[in-house]
Amino acid sequence: MAKTETVILDQAGVSRALTRIAHEILERNKGVADLALVGIRTGGDHLAEMLRRRILEIEGEELPLGAVDITMYRDDLDSRGSLPMGKTEIPFSLDDKRIILVDDVLYTGRTIRAAMDALIDFGRPRSIQLAVLVDRGHRELPIRPDYIGRNTPTSREEQVKVEFDKNHVPIEVRLIKP
């Protein structure tokens, strides 16, 4: 069966969304004090890096940046089996920091739950806020994003994919219908 793919955000759209999110983060947190970015692998880690660059351009400050791999925290080992694992790298203390957790697509919320469990194993952040490029609905847990690039209602059979180029720069977001 052929799949139909539509581009719901092109490169310019992604770029503008990230710029807006960077501004919103700075506005809501009244600056950069004690802020840190942690991206969820894979996808969220590259976006976190882009946000860090934007914030550097806007405020002149470089935020601490980390990346978390949640494979060890998943709740589906028995149903989905052992999945390929990336590395978690958090080269700073999380204690008392306001963490901006970054992911590319927000769906059921289980990945975010796992990421929060991982962060809390590392330290005690003052707060955790969530930034996502796309919210596709269908939450199965009480999790909500603080910053959203784009809201896209989808059905469960569809997929949302964020494409990156080889330099990890986001190119476009595609909706894939079966």
Next chain:
Amino acid sequence: MSFPHKHILGIEHLSKEDIELILNTAESFKEVNLRDIKKVPTLRGKTIINLFYEASTRTRTSFEIAGKRMSADTINISASASSVVKGETLEDTAKNIEAMNPDIIVIRHSASGAPHYLAKRLDCSIINAGDGAHEHPSQALLDLFTIREHKGKIEGLTVAIVGDITHSRVVRSNIYALNKMGATVRVAGPGTMIPPGIERLGVQVFHNINEAIKDADVVMMLRIQLERQGKTLVPTLREYSQFFGLNTENLKLAKPDAIVMHPGPMNRGVEISSYVADGSQNVILDQVENGVAVRMALLYLLAGSEEAREA
């Protein structure tokens, strides 16, 4: 893409891709061991039984810590403190344990093939922690991990293994593993300690340590297995040490950045001089540290393997 094996019985039946998956997974788990809170919920609710019929410091502690750090329930059974002393057979012991629904049994036994014997009779996954003189897969994997960590790769390296080759399960597993990953393997030892025909496994045989370790990237020393055979295969330990011991002088024959490895426990002054054992080229404690990460990877991959779950 789950791990395509239900058991880890040896390296012989693992593919290069399997080995790379294990090593890459171990990299992720190594990070957990450096945290303040060394715990992840990955194997929560899984039961792992360590059934050790032979003495062990490193391997058993390593498997126990690996399981516990992944939140599994890990239980150690030492044969000497169990009903084995009352004469209970291996099969009965294992079947009784299996009745308590473990997910993985890690077994070390003096009989080659004991893990395979269990794998045929039980439903849970089996990991071989050393069977007789046959294989010790997790040791070879942590050796590979350590080599890769220090040298950046394994392919093309020259690895010299010196010691009682005949009685060493570590050597057999390492020979399979290093060959699969493209290294050149040399073994060296007195004639009494090298099994005839071992060249067929793909190694070069030496009876002189200087020739064996010349220009080697990795020098791996083995303990003389005094407990494994009552008879002596060398006239005295001192003579063995003279001819086959690694010391600061002959270590210079290897490459200047060569690493020195040993599966432990060391007989200081016999196969390895104290100077080298405490020297800067040795990565022996790294091997132990990496052992936990590699065993975490093995437990994770087996617990999540389709073959294991479908059984």
